[in-house]
Amino acid sequence: MDWLISVVADLAANQQTFQDDNQALLRTLDELKERLHRVESNLDEQVLRGMRTGIRHLVDGLNSDLPDVRDDELRLARAEFTRLASLNPEGQTAGQSGVVDNSLLISLGYWGNAHYFNMRGDTRNALLQVYECTRKHPEYGLLTFSSQFFSRDYLTEFVNETARLALLSKQLEQREWGNLFKGITNFGKQVVKGVVALGAGVIIGSFSGPLGLMAAGAVWNSEVEVEQYEDTDKLKADIQQATQKIQTALADLERECDTRIADLQKVTLKDLAKIKPNNPKQLR
Numbered sequence: 001m002d003w004l005i006s007v008v009a010d011l012a013a014n015q016q017t018f019q020d021d022n023q024a025l026l027r028t029l030d031e032l033k034e035r036l037h038r039v040e041s042n043l044d045e046q047v048l049r050g051m052r053t054g055i056r057h058l059v060d061g062l063n064s065d066l067p068d069v070r071d072d073e074l075r076l077a078r079a080e081f082t083r084l085a086s087l088n089p090e091g092q093t094a095g096q097s098g099v100v101d102n103s104l105l106i107s108l109g110y111w112g113n114a115h116y117f118n119m120r121g122d123t124r125n126a127l128l129q130v131y132e133c134t135r136k137h138p139e140y141g142l143l144t145f146s147s148q149f150f151s152r153d154y155l156t157e158f159v160n161e162t163a164r165l166a167l168l169s170k171q172l173e174q175r176e177w178g179n180l181f182k183g184i185t186n187f188g189k190q191v192v193k194g195v196v197a198l199g200a201g202v203i204i205g206s207f208s209g210p211l212g213l214m215a216a217g218a219v220w221n222s223e224v225e226v227e228q229y230e231d232t233d234k235l236k237a238d239i240q241q242a243t244q245k246i247q248t249a250l251a252d253l254e255r256e257c258d259t260r261i262a263d264l265q266k267v268t269l270k271d272l273a274k275i276k277p278n279n280p281k282q283l284r
Helices: 003-020 023-037 049-063 067-085 102-119 123-136 138-144 154-208 210-221 233-266 269-273
Strands: 092-094 099-101
Touching (some): 003 102, 003 123, 023 049, 023 102, 049 067, 049 102, 067 102, 092 102, 099 102, 102 138, 123 138, 123 233, 138 154
Antiparallel strands (some): 092 099
8 A cells, every 4th residue: 555655645735735825725726627627618607606615615614713613614615515526427517608517516526525524634535535536437537636646647648548549530530531532533433434435336336346346445444543542441450549548548547446445445544644744745
């Protein structure tokens, strides 16, 4: 479980940052919104209302010196995050700009709960939010949580291979359309050649019989410039390779999340407390 040393350091650094500057949590949400907005343009303030409410309660709790007020605010924050995390993953939520897949809002709920548990000093539950979220919703989990919580930068791998797959697919589509057009052109040329050969045979044959047939044969056997087809086999092989890389990376990510969830369920809070943070990093 060597990976725990690094991720616990991430959480400790994150906890210290927000204790020193409570408003940093709101700024972090704004940064997260901008990052997610690139893949979901309909993510607007109406959709984020519950998330912002939860963060506001979390910040207010951190700002309070009164234990009762702090606990009340943190409980309200937890309720908002849990409501989001409990949405129907097959459904959608409407905003002013359109609808958003609930999977994205569920991931934000996990993100909020991770911060809630971290602020309460519950490192294990904070980390479970990261891996449970990413296991269920990998596309949003990787956008929501830092790559430092995983053994490798899966997000960059997915982005690069998906972009490559899209480019290869577009190239294949263009070549297949080009080859189809060339096939039609070649067929047309053969039809025209046949018509010309038949016409030559009829005209000359009306005068000389066998000579006309020979003329028609000469026209038919003459070379016609044929359009050469572009190779698509290499593109298809590259597409299959890119698809396989994405599927393999996704399977690796799922196994990693499952393993880390199992590891976290074995350790106690006392075990986690013994891990000394080193080389601290930021949790998104």
